Amino acid sequence: xxxxxxxxxxxxxxxxxxxxxxxxxxxxxxxxxxxxxxxxxxxxxxxxxxxxxxxxxxxxxxxxxxxxxxxxxxxxxxxxxxxxxxxxxxxxxxxxxxxxxxxxxxxxxxxxxxxxxxxxxxxxxxxxxxxxxxxxxxxxxxxxxxxxxxxxxxxxxxxxxxxxxxxxxxxxxxxxxxxxxxxxxxxxxxxxxxxxxxxxxxxxxxxxxxxxxxxxxxxxxxxxxxxxxxxxxxxxxxxxxxxxxxxxxxxxxxxxxxxxxxxxxxxxxxxxxxxxxxxxxxxxxxxxxxxxxxxxxxxxxxxxxxxxxxxxxxxxxxxxxxxxxxxxxxxxxxxxxxxxxxxxxxxxxxxxxxxxxxxxxxxxxxxxxxxxxxxxxxxxxxxxxxxxxxxxxxxxxxxxxxxxxxxxxxxxxxxxxxxxxxxxxxxxxxxxxxxxxxxxxxxx
Amino acid sequence: xxxxxxxxxxxxxxxxxxxxxxxxxxxxxxxxxxxxxxxxxxxxxxxxxxxxxxxxxxxxxxxxxxxxxxxxxxxxxxxxxxxxxxxxxxxxxxxxxxxxxxxxxxxxxxxxxxxxxxxxxxxxxxxxxxxxxxxxxxxxxxxxxxxxxxxxxxxxxxxxxxxxxxxxxxxxxxxxxxxxxxxxxxxxxxxxxxxxxxxxxxxxxxxxxxxxxxxxxxxxxxxxxxxxxxxxxxxxxxxxxxxxxxxxxxxxxxxxxxxxxxxxxxxxxxxxxxxxxxxxxxxxxxxxxxxxxxxxxxxxxxxxxxxxxxxxxxxxxxxxxxxxxxxxxxxxxxxxxxxxxxxxxxxxxxxxxxxxxxxxxxxxxxxxxxxxxxxxxxxxxxxxxxxxxxxxxxxxxxxxxxxxxxxxxxxxxxxxxxxxxxxxxxxxxxxxxxxxxxxxxxxxxxxxxxxxx
Numbered sequence: 001x002x003x004x005x006x007x008x009x010x011x012x013x014x015x016x017x018x019x020x021x022x023x024x025x026x027x028x029x030x031x032x033x034x035x036x037x038x039x040x041x042x043x044x045x046x047x048x049x050x051x052x053x054x055x056x057x058x059x060x061x062x063x064x065x066x067x068x069x070x071x072x073x074x075x076x077x078x079x080x081x082x083x084x085x086x087x088x089x090x091x092x093x094x095x096x097x098x099x100x101x102x103x104x105x106x107x108x109x110x111x112x113x114x115x116x117x118x119x120x121x122x123x124x125x126x127x128x129x130x131x132x133x134x135x136x137x138x139x140x141x142x143x144x145x146x147x148x149x150x151x152x153x154x155x156x157x158x159x160x161x162x163x164x165x166x167x168x169x170x171x172x173x174x175x176x177x178x179x180x181x182x183x184x185x186x187x188x189x190x191x192x193x194x195x196x197x198x199x200x201x202x203x204x205x206x207x208x209x210x211x212x213x214x215x216x217x218x219x220x221x222x223x224x225x226x227x228x229x230x231x232x233x234x235x236x237x238x239x240x241x242x243x244x245x246x247x248x249x250x251x252x253x254x255x256x257x258x259x260x261x262x263x264x265x266x267x268x269x270x271x272x273x274x275x276x277x278x279x280x281x282x283x284x285x286x287x288x289x290x291x292x293x294x295x296x297x298x299x300x301x302x303x304x305x306x307x308x309x310x311x312x313x314x315x316x317x318x319x320x321x322x323x324x325x326x327x328x329x330x331x332x333x334x335x336x337x338x339x340x341x342x343x344x345x346x347x348x349x350x351x352x353x354x355x356x357x358x359x360x361x362x363x364x365x366x367x368x369x370x371x372x373x374x375x376x377x378x379x380x381x382x383x384x385x386x387x388x389x390x391x392x393x394x395x396x397x398x399x400x401x402x403x404x405x406x407x408x409x410x411x412x413x414x415x416x417x418x419x420x421x422x423x424x425x426x427x428x429x430x431x432x433x434x435x436x437x438x439x440x441x442x443x444x
Numbered sequence: 445x446x447x448x449x450x451x452x453x454x455x456x457x458x459x460x461x462x463x464x465x466x467x468x469x470x471x472x473x474x475x476x477x478x479x480x481x482x483x484x485x486x487x488x489x490x491x492x493x494x495x496x497x498x499x500x501x502x503x504x505x506x507x508x509x510x511x512x513x514x515x516x517x518x519x520x521x522x523x524x525x526x527x528x529x530x531x532x533x534x535x536x537x538x539x540x541x542x543x544x545x546x547x548x549x550x551x552x553x554x555x556x557x558x559x560x561x562x563x564x565x566x567x568x569x570x571x572x573x574x575x576x577x578x579x580x581x582x583x584x585x586x587x588x589x590x591x592x593x594x595x596x597x598x599x600x601x602x603x604x605x606x607x608x609x610x611x612x613x614x615x616x617x618x619x620x621x622x623x624x625x626x627x628x629x630x631x632x633x634x635x636x637x638x639x640x641x642x643x644x645x646x647x648x649x650x651x652x653x654x655x656x657x658x659x660x661x662x663x664x665x666x667x668x669x670x671x672x673x674x675x676x677x678x679x680x681x682x683x684x685x686x687x688x689x690x691x692x693x694x695x696x697x698x699x700x701x702x703x704x705x706x707x708x709x710x711x712x713x714x715x716x717x718x719x720x721x722x723x724x725x726x727x728x729x730x731x732x733x734x735x736x737x738x739x740x741x742x743x744x745x746x747x748x749x750x751x752x753x754x755x756x757x758x759x760x761x762x763x764x765x766x767x768x769x770x771x772x773x774x775x776x777x778x779x780x781x782x783x784x785x786x787x788x789x790x791x792x793x794x795x796x797x798x799x800x801x802x803x804x805x806x807x808x809x810x811x812x813x814x815x816x817x818x819x820x821x822x823x824x825x826x827x828x829x830x831x832x833x834x835x836x837x838x839x840x841x842x843x844x845x846x847x848x849x850x851x852x853x854x855x856x857x858x859x860x861x862x863x864x865x866x867x868x869x870x871x872x873x874x875x876x877x878x879x880x881x882x883x884x885x886x887x888x889x890x891x892x893x894x895x896x897x
Contacts, residue, residue: 010827040826040827040829042826043827043829046519046828046829049519049521050519050521050522050523050524051519052523052828052829052833056523056832057828058829059827061723063724134452138453162452162455163455194514195514292826292827293824296823319822319823321824321868322868323867323868325514325516326514326517326609328867328868328869330824330868378821378872379869381885382822382885406821406869406872408610408611408872408873410611410614410615
């Protein structure tokens with residue numbers, strides 16, 4: 001069996017590794033136009049900031065691929081012939097496959113802003129983007145970042161690390177308004193302030209202005225403000241990369257349409273990760289998932305189907321994480337940004353405004369816990385997931401909070417304060433703290 | 445990687461930062477003057493001026509550089525600055541350090557008339573302090589001990605500012621500073637003041653190999669009650685306390701909390717921790733070297749004792765010659781010249797990782813008989829590589845984290861930097877039941893995927 005995987009991002013590589021494990025004799029070829037070796041997209045910012053070198057963000061050493069008999073082809077796949085099971089490469093060669101996985105990832109989303117093609121205007125998704133950003137922010141004094149999501153804050157942090165003044169435009173009235181409740185967003189805003197990063201909330205990009213050389217010189221916001229800058233980072237999301245899929249008969253919508261087994265409309269052609277669009281997403285799930293974690297899970301799942309063990313994609317209990325300057329963030333389960341029918345939440349914040357915890361639970365007794373937001377404190381994923389799956393009651397979770405504490409040894413333990421705040425807010429559910437974390441964090 | 449990334453201009457240092465660095469440079473200049481000035485009174489002044497300026501400059505610089513930034517991971521431009529990325533500054537620093545060790549070890553012995561070679565002026569500048577602490581004039585080792593302790597204290601202060609967001613790092617840094625100052629500097633000095641053997645209660649065989657050599661044991665036990673206690677202490681620490689403490693806490697109780705070599709690496713060596721080679725090839729060298737050295741020192745010690753028991757009749761001088769060569773090759777060249785001299789090029793733990801027989805011994809215990817492990821938090825790893833980058837022992841931490849596996853490695857010294865640097869809160873140093881210590885997370889591990897459930 002020859003498996004050809006288009007894309008060497010986390011989805012393609014996870015699939016390749018899983019297939020190698022499940023089928024030791026399979027012939028596996030990974031094709032990528034972007035880089036010779038798999039690298040971690042999530043780490044691009046650390047290269048820019050000088051924390052890491054480009055070679056440090058390769059999750060596997062170069063010998064790994066040959067030793068595991070994973071053939072790497074560094075070329076642009078330009079066309080697909082699904083009748084003859086052929087992939088055409090830009091270098092003129094072709095690859096024949098028995099099974100094909102499209103893991104082509106995303107492209108930065110643009111919204112047809114006037115001036116978006118000026119020099120110094122870009123998104124940050126791949127290595128060429130990083131090279132462009134490194135080149136175009138060389139010696140500049142101010143960059144404008146458009147977008148109040150995860151990449152927006154990363155871009156701001158990157159510019160800030162080089163002593164370049166960032167200014168962030170956020171469409172919503174608060175940071176990441178679609179995901180974070182106001183209290184959490186406020187803590188992120190504190191990080192912006194602490195790092196002297198200007199943010200314009202409720203403000204969008206109207207136009208980008210260029211100079212005579214075709215370089216960006218300013219942006220105009222929807223508030224009519226003209227902001228001088230030498231670089232613009234567009235962090236308004238990504239869209240599935242359909243360039244290759246559209247060269248053949250594979251059915252696409254916004255993404256490459258797949259069923260629950262990640263099969264496309266064409267036999268022996270699969271799609272997974274950022275580029276896939278689920279025809280029937282699970283309840284409460286979105287059809288296109290553009291996360292490192294979901295890419296990895298989809299890659300693992302599709303590998304099983306490819307190896308003759310048809311496996312439906314189940315995302316499991318939702319989780320995600322991020323870091324906003326110095327503030328770590330983890331979320332588990334259902335954690336809506338605003339009021340949701342039948343759900344309530346308990347929020348605790350440390351007076352320092354650097355630590356906070358929100359626990360979501362059902363309004364109806366016995367108040368089963370459905371989700372968590374943690375800022376500035378680390379929660380144990382296995383424990384949170386267990387509580388959510390078991391529908392543990394709020395009383396149990398709050399009383400046993402120490403079980404989920406994943407902070408390093410000697411860190412301040414906030415459980416007593418959290419329990420006290422909970423008992424004040426919900427006296428009818430008042431609990432006694434049962435589980436603190438020991439000094440030397442003996443595992444539970 | 446395909447695109448080549450141009451090295452950007454680094455943000456210029458603020459005037460205040462430049463001023464503090466100028467003070468340090470002024471201190472180094474004063475040290476040169478102390479080294480060369482013919483007038484004893486003046487060179488004493490130069491010497492203490494040098495210590496004062498270097499100390500004040502380093503503390504002020506640390507405060508400006510790290511204390512003035514919001515508390516958090518501060519790694520900007522680490523791989524872009526010449527000083528911390530094997531640039532020209534790093535090579536010069538390495539050469540100066542290496543040169544200092546060569547001069548110290550082989551050209552600074554007392555010639556019998558109180559002359560200590562090229563370092564003579566610096567040694568004698570410390571005579572007053574040495575008289576006060578130890579009731580005897582300074583020698584080259586006292587000069588070395590003073591510099592060493594000062595380096596740990598000053599760069600320790602830098603680490604305290606840099607890592608002030610992590611209580612684990614604060615307490616651990618304070619611990620190495622304390623053990624160096626009290627147990628590796630003041631107490632040995634005071635022992636000499638009271639005419640007792642100079643003894644380091646924080647160094648044990650096989651790192652301080654001569655402590656269990658028959659020669660040392662005999663001379664200590666002849667020294668009365670305290671000497672007997674020192675022999676007893678050394679033996680108990682090596683054979684009893686080390687396995688017990690390592691069982692409960694891993695080798696970190698020693699390597700990154702107590703040991704002086706570790707203390708220097710964690711403080712003065714902190715700017716270089718990312719330079720440790722993470723490749724599989726380096727790991728193979730590590731295994732080849734460190735266990736061989738442990739084997740050699742065990743063999744030498746056994747030989748010496750056999751000789752001692754048999755009255756040196758059977759094996760002749762083999763044991764003594766072995767001990768002498770071990771002292772030269774391992775005790776001096778490896779642990780000193782290479783171990784510290786190569787800080788700016790190979791990272792601060794070259795000795796601890798490739799050479800130290802104590803680390804080898806602790807590592808075997810940690811790997812096979814310990815409750816310690818670094819846990820991975822479910823499936824949260826994003827493979828960014830920050831953990832591997834900061835590992836001074838060259839462990840590719842990420843290989844474990846991205847598989848959801850706990851990190852159980854002989855070499856891990858438990859400094860906790862992987863946990864501190866992780867941007868997703870994935871890693872945590874934990875002591876727990878040995879059952880299931882190698883158990884990977886159910887949330888990601890390939891063979892028990894929850895997506896299959």
